[in-house]
Amino acid sequence: GAVVSQHPSWVICKSGTSVKIECRSLDFQATTMFWYRQFPKQSLMLMATSNEGSKATYEQGVEKDKFLINHASLTLSTLTVTSAHPEDSSFYICSARMQGAGNTIYFGEGSWLTVV
Amino acid sequence: GNSVTQMEGPVTLSEEAFLTINCTYTATGYPSLFWYVQYPGEGLQLLLKATKADDKGSNKGFEATYRKETTSFHLEKGSVQVSDSAVYFCALSDHTGNQFYFGTGTSLTVIP
Numbered sequence: 001g002a003v004v005s006q007h008p009s010w011v012i013c014k015s016g017t018s019v020k021i022e023c024r025s026l027d028f029q030a031t032t033m034f035w036y037r038q039f040p041k042q043s044l045m046l047m048a049t050s051n052e053g054s055k056a057t058y059e060q061g062v063e064k065d066k067f068l069i070n071h072a073s074l075t076l077s078t079l080t081v082t083s084a085h086p087e088d089s090s091f092y093i094c095s096a097r098m099q100g101a102g103n104t105i106y107f108g109e110g111s112w113l114t115v116v
Numbered sequence: 117g118n119s120v121t122q123m124e125g126p127v128t129l130s131e132e133a134f135l136t137i138n139c140t141y142t143a144t145g146y147p148s149l150f151w152y153v154q155y156p157g158e159g160l161q162l163l164l165k166a167t168k169a170d171d172k173g174s175n176k177g178f179e180a181t182y183r184k185e186t187t188s189f190h191l192e193k194g195s196v197q198v199s200d201s202a203v204y205f206c207a208l209s210d211h212t213g214n215q216f217y218f219g220t221g222t223s224l225t226v227i228p
Contacts, residue, residue: 004159034216043120044205044218093160097213105216107152107160 002028004096006108013084013115020080021111023094029074030096034105035067038091050077074099084115118143122206122219129196129226137191137222139180139206147208149173149182149189154203154221163191163204196226 003026013019023033032051036044048064050056050071058064066088068080077096081088093110123138141149148167152160164173169184178193189206206219 006159009157036218041220043220044216046215095160095216105162105213109157109159 002026002096002098002104002106004030004094004106004108006092006094006111008111009109010112011114013113015085015115016083018080018082019084019113020078021092021094021113023077023079023096023108025075025096025098025106028096028106029099030077031074031099032097033071033077034095034097035069035077035079036093036095038093038110044093047079081113084113086115089114118147118208118210118215118217120206120208120217120219123222124220125203126223126225129224131198131226131228132195133226135191135193135196135200135224137204137206137224139189139191139219141187141189141206141208141217143187143208143210145211147210148213149180150207150209150216151178151180151189151191152205152207152218154205156202160205196224198226198228200224201226 005024007022035047038044047062048056048058050069056069071077095105095107098104120141150165151163153163154160164175166173166182172181180191203221203223205221209216
């Protein structure tokens with residue numbers, strides 16, 4: 001099946017620094033990509049929806065200046081956590097909608113971020 | 117609003133045991149319902165789905181029926197295997213397919 005890859009899978013960064021997480025659709029073009037985060041024992045929460053070539057749409061309560069999302073091509077979306085703080089430590093997962101395949105969504109393997 | 121409530125884990129079963137993971141939802145309109153599975157170190161994979169009431173999704177021996185009257189989509193398997201050990205997520209999407217709402221996930225461990 002279709003593959004969505006995230007990188008890095010694990011990242012530890014110092015408080016105050018920025019960290020970028022990449023989400024790539026390896027074998028299909030994705031017009032729309034989604035970013036989620038999951039706190040321990042909680043649901044995956046949608047953070048934002050990004051469409052190739054346009055600004056991301058953020059969910060209520062998500063700081064767009066803190067979580068920068070770029071969807072520069074049909075196969076790559078990036079999430080940059082700026083000025084990270086320990087409370088940003090979480091599991092971030094992306095998904096991508098295959099172009100021309102209706103509602104078929106494929107998920108990445110997720111990225112664990114720990115801010116120390 | 118839309119939400120999904122999923123049975124909490126972890127769940128530990130012996131091989132060949134019967135599995136049920138409960139999932140109920142609240143939704144406006146006519147959502148589609150999904151079960152995703154995440155094996156260790158891998159991404160979420162679609163396990164099965166149902167797009168309308170009374171539909172039954174099935175895959176790899178797992179099945180779930182979209183019950184509108186009870187707003188449920190319980191996952192079942194008659195005989196689990198060690199290889200079924202994973203985290204299972206129940207989810208719904210709205211009619212646009214853009215918004216997914218997930219349960220908290222249920223970790224299943226199957227022991228030989």
